[in-house]
Amino acid sequence: MTTHTGPANALSDCLTMIGRSIRLSRRQVDTLLMSILLPLLMMALFVYVFGGAINTGTGYLNYVVPGIILLCSGYGAASTAMSVAQDMSSGMIDRLRSLPIRVFAVLNGHVVASVARNAVSTAVVIGAAVAMGFRPGAGLDDWLLSIGLLLVYVLALSWLAAGLGTVARSVESASALSFFMLFLPYLSSAFVPVQTMPSFLRGISENQPITPVIETIRGLLTGTPIGDNGWIALVWCVGLLVVSFAIATWLYRRRTRS
C-alpha cells in the first residue's frame, strides 16, 4: 500500500496540480488572448488616443507602462476566480476532494498557473511598450526589484481571486465578483496623476494598494521619486497575500466540508 503523506508527495501533488492548471489555461485560448490583447489595446488607447491630452510631465508612454502592467496582472489574476469556480461547480472538485491530497494543492495549482499567465502577458506588454518607444532607464537591480514586487502583487491578487472563485455560485458570478480587481487600477495613479482628481477620489486612490505599487514600479523603471511608496507597496502586497491565502484556504475547506 502506498503511503500518501510526507513532503515528497505534497510537492509532487502540487506539481501535478500546477501542470493541470497550466494545461487548462493554455487551452482556454480565448481567455488567454483576452488577458494579453486587452492590456495591449488599453496601452495603445491611452498612449495614442488620450495620451496627447494627458499632461504628466514626462513622456506619457513612460508614465503609463507601469499602470498597464498592473492592469494586465489584474486581468490575469481575475481569471483565476473563474477557473476555481469552474472546478467548484463541476464534479471535478468532488474527485479532487476524495483523493488523498492536501487542500492547498488544488488552489495553489490555479494560483501558480495565474502567475505563469501573468509572466507571459507582462513580458508581451513590456515588449510592445519597448516597440512603441518605452525606454526605461532601469538597471538590472531595479528590474529584479520590480519583478519581485510584481510577483508578490500577482500572487496576492491571485489568492484573492481564488478565494472569490471558491465562494462564487457559478463561473459567471466569479467573473462579476472579480470585476473590482479590474476596476481598481483606474482609480489609481495608473493613467493620470492623482493630483488631477476631485478630492474624494483622491482620498481613495492615494490610500488604495495599487497606487503605491504603481509609483514604486514607475520609480524603479523610469527613475521618478519613490519616497515611502516602496515600503507601503510591500506592506500592502504581503499583507494582502497573507490575508487572501488564509481566507481562500479557509473558504475552500468550509465549502468542501459541509
Next chain:
Amino acid sequence: MIVEVNGLRKAYGGKVVLAGIDLAVPEGSVCALLGPNGAGKTTTVRILTTLTRPDAGKVLVAGHDVVREPGKVRAGISLTGQHAAVDDQQTGRENLVMVGRLMHLGRAGARRQAADLLERFDLTDAMDRRVQTYSGGMRRRLDLAMSLIAAPRVIFLDEPTTGLDPASRTTMWDAIKDLVRTGTTILLTTQYLEEADRLADQIVLIDNGQVAARGTADALKAQVGGHRLDLTFDSTGALTQAMDLLGGLSDATVLSVPSDGSAEHLRQVLNTLYTNGIHVVSASSHRPTLDDVFLSITETTARQGVPA
C-alpha cells in the same frame, strides 16, 4: 464488513435528510442503494466518501472512521459522482495520468495504469482527444476509469447510468460487472430498479431518509408476494365466467389470478376453464418485478408517514 454504517443521521437546517441509516456491505459484493429522488442516497454516499460530515452515527469504510480518519478512508476508496468529474480541456489520457500521479503511482506507474484502463474501457482510439469531444457514455467510462486508477477497495458509484442511452448503459453495466469479477466492493445508488436487479447482491431500499427494505432482489420480490397468472379471453362474457370460477382481478380482457408459479397450478386453472367450456386465448405467468416491490414499499411509507 468493508462498509459498516450504524445509526447515520444528517439534517440540513432542520430538514432531516437521513433519519438513522444502517448498512453492512461485505467485501467483494455489490450493494445498491435504491430510492426515489430526494430519498437521501447521494447524501449517504457523500458521507461515506468523507465529502460531508454526518450529524450522528458511526461510519466505517475500508476499516477506518470517516470522521476521525478521512485521509485513510480516501486512500482506500474512489467516487464516481453524478456529474462526470473529468476535465473537458484535457485529453482522456491526461485526465487518467493526472489522477494516477495524485494517487502517487509515480510517473511511469501512472502512465502504465492509464494505458491499461483506456484499453479496458474501450477509449484507446479517443485517448488523445480532449474530453470536450466525448459522448456522454465515453465521459462516464472515462470517469469510472479514473476512479479505478489506484485499485481502490471500495468504489462508490452515484447514479452511474443516469442520462445515458440504452446502449451506453449496457456498456457501463458490463464494465461494472467486470469490476465485480476482480473482487472490488461496489456501492452504487440508482433510481433504476433494473439496474439494481442486474448488478446488486444486496439491495437497500431507501425512502425518506430511512431504510424501507433490504435484501437480495429475489427476497424483496418474495416479500411483495408470489407469482401471478394472466389469462387473456376473447370476450367479456368468457372473462366474467372465468372470474366467477377462479376469482382474481380483471382488466379489460385480461384476468390476473394469484399463483405459486408452479406448472401444476397452471394445469389446474386451464383444466377448470376447459371443463367449463371457456375458451382462453393465452396464459402467461409473471414473477413480481422490483417495480412492484418499490411501489408497494414506498406507498406504505408514504401512508404511514415518517417519524422525524
